[in-house]
Amino acid sequence: MRALVQRVTHASVSVEGACVGxxxxxxxxxxxxxxxxxxxxxxxxxxxxxxxxxFRDEAGKTNRSALDAGASALVISQFTLAADTSRGNRPGFSAAAAPDVAEALYLSVAKHLETLGIPTQTGQFGAEMQVELTNDGPMTIWLEV
Incomplete structure (x- = not known):
């Protein structure tokens, strides 16, 4: 799985003008x-x-986890992170999981975060979404597991 993790002061996701997370x-x-x-x-x-x-501790050092900081999370499915741009100018997405598998795994990530104690909301799988965020830092981390 791939994830782009951003520390944010706030973030929201809307579908057809309505906030869903x-x-x-x-x-x-x-x-x-x-x-x-x-x-x-x-x-x-x-x-x-x-x-x-x-997350910053009292001294301003990034020593705290989301669990330590009492942070919440917004999880959004983003198949375009599977983009292969090695040939030509049009990205290919064939490395992404099939939609039924992808949806189950994305929702599983959110469920596991909740189980660990992080309040979590999600976007809407397969929908055209508008994401608004204020990146804090900025702090952006690419993960692959």
């Missing part, structure tokens, strides 16, 4: 299930994200 302060996760990914990958990704030390 939000967070803040916390994390915005753009998640892509790849061919061959399993439930084990989803659990591992959620665990890594929950424990990633990217």
């Amino acid at each position: 939000r967070t803040g302060p916390g994390l915005l996760l753009l998640v892509c299930a790849m061919q061959g990914d399993t439930e084990e990958n989803a659990a591992k990704l959620a665990s890594k994200v929950a424990r990633l030390r990217i």
